[in-house]
Amino acid sequence: MKKQESQVVHKTTIGGQSILEGIMMKGPRKSCTVVRKPDGTLAIRDEQTTPLKEKYPIAGVPVIRGFVMMVQSLIEGFQAIEYSSQFLEEEDEEQPSRLEQWLIDKIGAGAIESALYFLSVVLGVGLAIGLFIILPAFAITFLPDSVPHLGANLIEGVLRIVIFIAYMVIMGMIPDMRRTFRYHGAEHKTIYCYEKGLELTTEHVREQPREHPRCGTSFLFVIMIISILVFSVVTAESRLVQLLLRVVLLPVVIGLSYEVNRFAGRHDGVLSSILRWPGMMLQHITVLEPDDSMIEVAIVSLQHVIPENRQEDKW
Numbered sequence: 001m002k003k004q005e006s007q008v009v010h011k012t013t014i015g016g017q018s019i020l021e022g023i024m025m026k027g028p029r030k031s032c033t034v035v036r037k038p039d040g041t042l043a044i045r046d047e048q049t050t051p052l053k054e055k056y057p058i059a060g061v062p063v064i065r066g067f068v069m070m071v072q073s074l075i076e077g078f079q080a081i082e083y084s085s086q087f088l089e090e091e092d093e094e095q096p097s098r099l100e101q102w103l104i105d106k107i108g109a110g111a112i113e114s115a116l117y118f119l120s121v122v123l124g125v126g127l128a129i130g131l132f133i134i135l136p137a138f139a140i141t142f143l144p145d146s147v148p149h150l151g152a153n154l155i156e157g158v159l160r161i162v163i164f165i166a167y168m169v170i171m172g173m174i175p176d177m178r179r180t181f182r183y184h185g186a187e188h189k190t191i192y193c194y195e196k197g198l199e200l201t202t203e204h205v206r207e208q209p210r211e212h213p214r215c216g217t218s219f220l221f222v223i224m225i226i227s228i229l230v231f232s233v234v235t236a237e238s239r240l241v242q243l244l245l246r247v248v249l250l251p252v253v254i255g256l257s258y259e260v261n262r263f264a265g266r267h268d269g270v271l272s273s274i275l276r277w278p279g280m281m282l283q284h285i286t287v288l289e290p291d292d293s294m295i296e297v298a299i300v301s302l303q304h305v306i307p308e309n310r311q312e313d314k315w
Contacts, residue, residue: 011315018183024080027305034301066258067251136160157228186290188212190298214265218279
């Protein structure tokens with residue numbers, strides 16, 4: 001793995017997200033979502049993008065930029081999933097019920113879709129906060145009062161990591177999610193191929209490792225570790241106040257985690273290798289080997305976002 005990483009000649013800021021039967025790649029000023037349709041053809045959606053820090057300078061401030069990018073990635077990820085899902089629906093859709101038709105007539109199909117999209121984002125974020133923040137914090141309330149704050153926080157952090165890994169393992173057992181994890185592998189391999197300066201062909205991409213040091217999964221794991229450190233410093237007498245602090249400080253934890261992940265991705269020394277190692281191991285669960293059709297999707301999506309000036313996407 002170290003030998004393969006050392007061959008990288010151009011670390012890129014281009015990144016992607018695997019979605020239902022497809023991949024969304026994002027470059028410095030373009031994003032492209034490519035979906036494999038049921039008939040085998042590719043659906044391609046290109047979009048021009050402008051870095052948020054150019055519109056809002058505060059979005060480029062260290063720590064703040066990490067939380068901003070996390071929110072932006074969540075929104076863009078849901079939009080890409082929404083785009084891909086329209087190609088996977090059954091051809092013979094059922095007729096809407098009377099209630100559904102009444103809502104469409106009164107409110108409009110567009111408004112209903114927007115409301116459902118907003119609700120899905122809220123539910124997704126709420127599930128993540130509830131599962132990985134609130135549940136572990138609630139679990140340690142059953143610990144005896146004699147357990148010191150530092151020890152309780154460490155137990156909470158370990159429990160959070162265990163829940164996270166278990167969640168990923170369970171997701172990997174679902175056939176559709178397992179295919180999504182394989183598209184995740186195609187995304188990583190293709191970016192590796194591009195970073196090594198190789199021609200983007202199926203043969204070259206297939207030879208690349210599937211674990212990538214700048215993976216979003218690694219970033220999530222770093223969040224788990226940083227949360228242990230941050231929540232060890234911040235304490236309160238009331239368990240309820242402690243729980244509220246977990247939620248309030250989440251943007252800070254995400255921002256700090258982004259800076260750590262950014263450092264680890266930009267450097268190849270011993271320290272950065274140590275910081276990357278846990279996330280790289282976790283990718284054995286969330287990043288699987290793709291087939292050639294998945295690699296084709298990744299290649300097409302990447303080709304659409306590569307800037308003319310290669311320095312523009314340099315990490």
